Amino acid sequence: MIDPWSSAVLDYEKLIEQFGIKPFKDMMGNIKDPHILMKRGIIFGQRDYGRIVKAMREKSDFAVVSGMMPSGKMHIGHKMIVDQLVWYQTKGADIYIPIADMESYSARDIDFEESRKLAVSEYITNYIALGLDFTKKNVHTYLQSENKVVQNLAYLLGRKVNLNEMKAIYGFGGSTNVSHLYVPLVQVADILHPQLEECGGPKPTVVPVGPDQDPHIRLTRDIAERFKSKFNFIAPSSTYHRFITGLTGDKMSSSKPKTAIFLSDSPEVAEKKVKSAKTGGRESLDEQKKLGGVPEDCAVYEMLLYHLVQSDEDLKEIYSNCKNGTVMCGECKNKASSMMKKFFEDISQRREKAGDLAEKILAKD
Ligand code: SF4
Structure with a gap:
């Protein structure tokens, strides 16, 4: 069930x-x-x-x-x-x-x-x-x-x-x-x-x-x-x-704020949240260089996959750099958080302009 x-x-x-x-x-x-x-x-x-x-x-x-x-x-x-x-x-x-x-x-x-x-x-x-x-x-x-x-x-x-x-x-x-x-x-x-x-x-x-x-x-x-x-x-x-x-590794849920990046968050908050997300990184840098990361178990990679990277080629490169241990989580998170910040700067501007139209859509006659 x-x-x-x-x-x-x-x-x-x-x-x-x-x-x-x-x-x-x-x-x-x-x-x-x-x-x-x-x-x-x-x-x-x-x-x-x-x-x-x-x-x-x-x-x-x-x-x-x-x-x-x-x-x-x-x-x-x-x-x-x-x-x-x-x-x-x-x-x-x-x-x-x-x-x-x-x-x-x-x-x-x-x-x-x-x-x-x-x-x-x-x-x-x-x-x-x-x-x-x-x-x-x-x-x-x-x-x-x-x-x-x-x-x-x-x-x-x-x-x-x-x-x-x-x-x-x-x-x-x-x-x-x-x-x-x-x-x-x-x-x-x-x-x-x-x-x-x-x-x-x-x-x-x-x-x-x-x-x-x-x-x-x-x-x-x-x-x-x-x-x-x-x-x-x-x-x-x-x-x-x-x-x-979600940021903690569980499903992202509005009822559990610690798991979620909300569309109404400021660009700075969204950026910070990406930096705090659970990754598929290894316990030490040495281990990660040797074994590579696990993007399949990484909330940051999911953000890139679902939302932030439109080019399949760029995404493949991020995936293989993670897998073969040439990029570490710190650097990867920094890039992802900048992309998220940029996305949130755009969306918060568009949200501001959207308010009047949104009111009209459900206005009572
Ligand atoms: Fe995730 Fe990037 Fe770390 Fe790989 S390198 S586990 S994709 S944060």
């Missing part, structure tokens, strides 16, 4: 085997200009992604759904989702961004007004700063608590889901509050509603997620099948990306 509300580190190979997630690399030959996260194996799994590849190739309608639960601050791991949305925007996707204020309320006791404020100041502001163009007509952003189409669909879909099934998928027990029990159905409706007639009818839809969100995907695909005769839903596709390792 995977608990989508916990932050345990997962074994990716096991997931592929156990839950029938297919390797993403099988798709690579068919994708024109794949995203860097795809090329580098950070997006490692998929379900039914062939439909999306076909839609992109034929330039036919398809949708991407990626929700955000406003419950804390965005960190650089969350950036991966936005990077993918920006890429899908260039591929002509309809982009749906549900703001999961109902989930925040039931799972974290955050009220709707607080969620709205967080969504604007933290999430939408960062999404704009990271390059998503909200002024395009094909970007649909909404609060779950205000979307009657989604709420009505969730209620309709709930008719064919029972309590035992929810317990089996999510491990809900006797103490789970009833609002929380209902929230997965709202998320199912978030994912399926772009296929309603009023939203353009059935179409391939992809949900890019971390593997901890797979229970929602499996439930959504099952429900889409159960309601196929009524709505003609196409089971949604999904992709799965690895989590970024």
Whole structure:
């Protein structure tokens, strides 16, 4: 069982085997200009992604759904989702961004007004700063608590889901509050509603997620099948990306500030945090010169791999210099922290400019 509300580190190979997630690399030959996260194996799994590849190739309608639960601050791991949305925007996707204020309320006791404020100041502001163009007509952003189409669909879909099934998928027990029990159905409706007639009818839809969100995907695909005769839903596709390792070596998590570099950190703080990150270096310089470092076990290398180095050639050089012991962690960290500082200087300027537009996106009429 995977608990989508916990932050345990997962074994990716096991997931592929156990839950029938297919390797993403099988798709690579068919994708024109794949995203860097795809090329580098950070997006490692998929379900039914062939439909999306076909839609992109034929330039036919398809949708991407990626929700955000406003419950804390965005960190650089969350950036991966936005990077993918920006890429899908260039591929002509309809982009749906549900703001999961109902989930925040039931799972974290955050009220709707607080969620709205967080969504604007933290999430939408960062999404704009990271390059998503909200002024395009094909970007649909909404609060779950205000979307009657989604709420009505969730209620309709709930008719064919029972309590035992929810317990089996999510491990809900006797103490789970009833609002929380209902929230997965709202998320199912978030994912399926772009296929309603009023939203353009059935179409391939992809949900890019971390593997901890797979229970929602499996439930959504099952429900889409159960309601196929009524709505003609196409089971949604999904992709799965690895989590970024936190500064301490655990998964990066907003609820554990010591693990995370937040997008709202100042450039100086971000720089300092990179310097404090756990590396795959050896116990002594002599040992590292002799044996080389372990980039596969290094939070700094992950930052370079996921975010900071765009050129594959440059990345290969960093990797081999580490492996053969010609570069030591101190020098490598200095370079990575300067790159991170530069990235944060850019993003903080763009965040400042993004504020007004972010306010307008969720403004009440
Ligand atoms: Fe990580 Fe760089 Fe040290 Fe290698 S040299 S372990 S990549 S910090």
